[in-house]
Amino acid sequence: MEELLAQVGGTVSGGLQYVGALAELSGRAAYFTFIGPFRGKPLRIQSSVTQAMEIGVRALPILSLITFFIGLILALQGAYELRTFGALNLVATAVALGMTRELGPLITAILVIGRSGSAFAAEIGTMKVTEELDALTTMAIGPVPFLVTPKFIAMIVMVPCLTIWANFMGILGGAVFGVAEADFTVGRYIQASLDALFLRDIMTGLIKSLMFGVTIAAIGCHEGLSTGAGAEQVGRSTTRAVVMSIFLVVMVDVIFTAIFFFMGPQ
Structure with a gap:
């Protein structure tokens, strides 16, 4: 029993130190x-602009494709139940709320983790293994302002921007089903989606995406700076950055969803 408590205590202590x-x-x-x-x-x-191009602009094609099909899947799944109650016209509402509040920011964050969070860890980790970070320190150039800050700026700017685009593409994906099966026109579907949304729904997703961006940048850079000696450690840091980013992004999502729930209209 004491051994179990010691392990639990050590895990909690390590987690708090990491955070x-x-x-x-x-x-x-x-x-x-x-x-x-x-x-x-x-x-x-x-450097910040270069990072923003890599994080944001080059991610647009794959993000557009994924979120378009996510929106289509949401419409199909929602219509499966809504058709039972004769409420197929609410498909647009379900897709719009699902994308803006939750899936848009979350899918964007996971994609950015795979593309950029892992790249941050690999880039900085390789620089540490090859002693480039030591060379920067010798020249009185701090790794944080030189390497971390441009990535931090790019993340907090581009992840919310990507989230807005993901929301739009998800709604567009839902419109395909709405026009094909629910007797919507494209214009009427978009209008129904806009009517279903309030400013708080959009802001909820954007605040989450901002926090996701900060979390991803911090973990990717931290894992890179913590890389041990040897090329093998770079791979481990990259893997750990992806795993920890997904875990903590989900935790941040849970926390902010709970906050917005209790702060919402009663």
């Missing part, structure tokens, strides 16, 4: 983003 390390790294990146420029520490704008 604390992520919070510290995020705080330092936020400092160099919002306060540093006013204290003579300029942002690396070109």
Whole structure:
């Protein structure tokens, strides 16, 4: 029994230390983003733009395809039950709310984890193994302002933007079913979706996506900076970054969903 309690305590303690390390790294990146420029520490704008292109623009084709089919699947699944109650006209409402509140931000985050979160860990991990980080430190260039901050900026800008696009493509995917099977026109389907949405529904998803972006950037960079010696450790850091990012994104999703639920209209 004592051994079990010791293991549980060690796991909880390790988890809290990990979250604390992520919070510290995020705080330092936020400092160099919002306060540093006013204290003579300029942002690396070109690097941030490059990262934003990689995170956002190059992810658009695959994100569009995935969320389009997710919207179509939502419409098909919703219509399966709604048809029983003669409420097929509510398909547009179900798809719009499902995408904007939950699936749009979550699918976007998972895609960004696979494309960019893992890349952050691999890039920084390789730099550590090849002692490039030591060279930067020798030249009085901090890894956080030089490497982490541009990624942090790109994430907090592009993940909400990608989420907006994912929501649109999901609604468009649902419109395919609505026009084919539910006697909607494209214009009427889009209007029904807009009528179903309130500003709080859209803002809920965007706030989640912002927090997802911060979480993904922090974990990817933290795992890269924590990489051990040897090429094998780079692979382990990359794998750990993906696993921990998915886990903590889901945890953040649960926390914010609960907050918005209890803060919503009673």
